[in-house]
Amino acid sequence: MTNNPAAELIQRSNALGADPRNTNYAGGNTSAKGSETDPVTGQPTELLWVKGSGGDLGTLTEAGLAVLRLDRLRALVDVYPGVEREDEMVAAFDYCLHGRGGAAPSIDTAMHGLVEATHVDHLHPDSGIALATAADGPALTKECFGDRVVWVDWRRPGFQLGLDIAAVKKANPQAIGVILGGHGITAWGETSEECQRNSLEIIRTAEKFLAERGSAEPFGAVVPGFEPLPEEERRKRAAALAPVIRGLASTDQRQVGHYNDSDVVLEFLSREKLQPLAALGTSCPDHFLRTKVRPLVVDLPATAPLEDVVARLKGLHEAYRADYRAYYERHATPDSPAMRGADPAIVLVPGVGMFSFGKDKQTARVAGEFYVNAINVMRGAEAVSRYAPIPESEKFRIEYWALEEAKLQRMPKPKPLAGRVALVTGAGSGIGRAIAERLAAEGACVAIADLNGDAAEEVARSIGNTDKAVSVVANVVDADAVAAAVDATVLAFGGIDLVVNNAGLSISKPLLETTEKDWDLQHDVMAKGSFLVSQAAAKAMIAQGLGGDIVYISSKNSVFAGPNNVAYGAAKADQAHQVRLLAAELGEHGIRVNGVNPDGVVRGSGIFAGGWGAQRAAVYGVPEEDLGKFYAQRTILKREVLPEHVxxxxxxxxxxxxxxxTGLHVPVDAGVAAAFLR
Known part of the structure; x- marks a missing residue:
């Protein structure tokens, strides 16, 4: 027994989880056994520390461990009612917890507790699953490892599988681990270092075996016309298809998307075995729980006209939904949870790439990563044998497992904007930044668009990783740049649902001093820029078929005739009327268009900091530092308007x-009577 088993376990878990060759995100689990003093009895107590349900090895911390009393866990063997009722044992784990118990124990807890080894790793390496899914997996395992690794037939994770592996370990004292049919690997050791070494030996030995023993082209020959398109053309087509595919994949529930055109994906999509292998689906439970039972595969060449691909996608999607419902009805029992949704999680488009979907960006990205794992598994199995995943009926038993359903029901309620994708212009500072931060805080994925790329990147980083926010350099007066910004948003998150036209600037001059250049600049950025952004975004929204929101940050100056403000006020009035015009035009597509009319926002404003504040202060004869207070005092509520209010x-x-x-303008001006809407 080790002195600090939890610390050793975390160190080993993080090291194994950091390398995707060893296991996938949130896949597998690790454990350690040790002794601590029971604070109640004062006596040493044997404990099991094991990765809790839903955790990730690469980022595991002590808070992610479940802690159980080993004597009580092993005593469950005496009350085990048999494989038909093994799910009941999961609830019994709660009676084995030590103290508060830490994280919720996973279904694999029994395996870790029942195997007679101080340290145990259960992992999902591509190389191990390739052997586990090969048609002659037992013979290949023997050929690859001799008697150091033992084959265990497929069994759904649970108490009985723990008993099976414990029995294999006891009957094979020379073995360092097992290949779990259709699933993954388990390894053990008496020290953490030995256990990690044994896990890596299994993984690396399998990798070497597949490389040396395997055929050169396991997916068959390249199919003419299905080769990857050149990168620029490929990504342009992906941006055009993504909203269409996302709309289809969101028929039952709105999804966020992820796009992958890596070499491993494109190579698989170009080969003759694409259709038959994809139809077999994935095998490892972690894989198909995220990718669904099989992907939707477009059966047209990469060079097919875009309109033909769109039409074919719609037909294939209808067929996919019918097939999925038939799959559910084939295997559902009276006790099965209701069907959760019949849309694909993975859509494969030859020559273009893979589109994956989930309730949020991380879920969508991870689904795609898991399908890449599945591609690697299929390649390995086909290289040395024939890919033979677990039966469809077994996949259903896991996908619609009561324990999985209970896990889903425990998920927190989604935030109001969860599943929505927003693009905010002028989001590198001030009002735009505050809007982007608020939308992200409410659950949206946000594209931070700004002329200043560094400012946009800083805001995106402050919000979170690329699963939450991305930066986009965008000059809103340039139609090509606007189209590129919308494409970048679509490729980052699958589509677009919410656009905020916030980019702006102002020059305060009286009529006789306002130059043509002053006029053109302000109208280009605000009137023309808003038009271009709305046009490009509406095109994607209409293709998506999910409706959407376009919001204009106009101004009280759109209705209020302030002094020395002709160009800015006229441009804002243009924006205000665009709201009405577009609300009337886009309503048939479920796209709502509204506006916000703020009073002068001084604090945190890029416009005011750029000289507008000094100009307006001079107009009103107040010190620039008192401009916000001045604006506040002329309002009914006597309150200053800040970015967060907008x-x-x-x-x-x-x-x-x-x-x-729709078609509404919301004043955010603390009450400026002259700007009341009439």
Whole structure:
């Protein structure tokens, strides 16, 4: 027994989980046994530390461990009611917890506790699963490892599998681990170092075996016309298809998307075995729980006209939904959970790439990563044998497992904007930044668009990783740049649902001093820029078929005739009327268009910091540092308007409560009577 088993376990877990060759994200689990003093009895107590349900090895911390009393866990063997009722044992784990118990124990807890070894690893390496899914896996395992690794037939994870592996370990004292048919590997050791070494020996030995023993082209020959398109053409087509595919994949529930055109994906999509292998689906439970039973595969060449691909996608999607419902009805029992949704999680488009979907960006990205794992598994199995995943009926037993359903029911309620994708222009500072931060905080994925790329990147980083926010350099007066910004948003998150036209600037001059250049610049950025952004975004939204929101950050100056402000006020009035025009035009597509009319936002504003503040202060004869107070005192509420107040109005318009509101302008000006809407 080790002195600090939990610390050793975390160190080993992080090292194994950091290398995707060893296991997939959130896949597998590790454990360690040791002794601690029971605070109640004062006596040493044997404990099991094991990765809890839903955790990830690469990022595991002590908070992610479940801690159980080993004597009580092993005593469950005496009350085990048999494989037909093995699910009951999961609830019994709660009676084995030590103290508060830490994280929720996973279904694999029994395996870790029952195997007579101080340290145990259960992993999902591509090389191990390749052998586990090969048609002659037992013979190949013997050929690859001799008697150091033993084959265990497929069994759904649970208490009985733990008993089976414990028995194999006891009957084969020379063995360092097992290949679990259709599933993965398990290894053990008396020290953490030995266990890690044994896990890596199994993984690396399998990799070497597959490389040396395998055929050169396990997926068959390249199919003419299915080769990858050149990168620029490929990504342009992906951006055009992504909203269409996302709309189809969101028929039952809105999804966020992820696009992958890596070499491993494109190579698989170009080969003659694509269709038959894809139809077999994935095998490892972690894989198909995220990728569904099989992907949707487009059966047209990469060079097919775009309109033909779109039409074919719609037909294939209808067939996929019918097939999925038939799959559910073939295997469902009266006790099965209701069908969760019949849309694909993985869509494969030859020559273009893979589109994966989930309730949020991380789920969509991980689904794609798991399908890449599945491609690697299929390659390995086909290289040395024939890919033979677990039966469809077994996949259903796991996908619609009562324990999986209970896990889903425990998930927290989604935030109001969960599953929605937003593009905010001028989001590198001030109002735009506040809007982007608020939308992200409410669950949206956000593209931070700004002329200043460094500022956009800083805001995106402050919000989170690329699963939450991405930066986009965008000059809104350039139609090509706007189209590229929308394409970048679509490729990052699968589509677009919410656009905020916030980019702006202002030059305060009286009529006789306002130059043609002043006029053109302000109208280009705000009037023309908003038009270009709305046009490009609406095109994607209409292709998606999911409706959407377009919000204009106009100004009280769109209706209020302030002094020395002709160019800015006229441009804002143009924006305000665009709201009405587009609300009337886009309503048939479920796209709502609304506006927000703030008073002068001084604090945190890029416009005011860029000289506008000094100009307006001079107009009103107040010190620049007192401009915000001056604006506040002329309002009914005597309150200064801040960026977060404008962001709150944007959220109010788009957060789900005002579903029947379009063509509205919301004043956020603390009450400027001269700007009351009439």
């Amino acid at each position: 962001a709150a109005a944007v959220f109010a318009l788009t957060g789900g409560d005002l579903t029947h509101t």
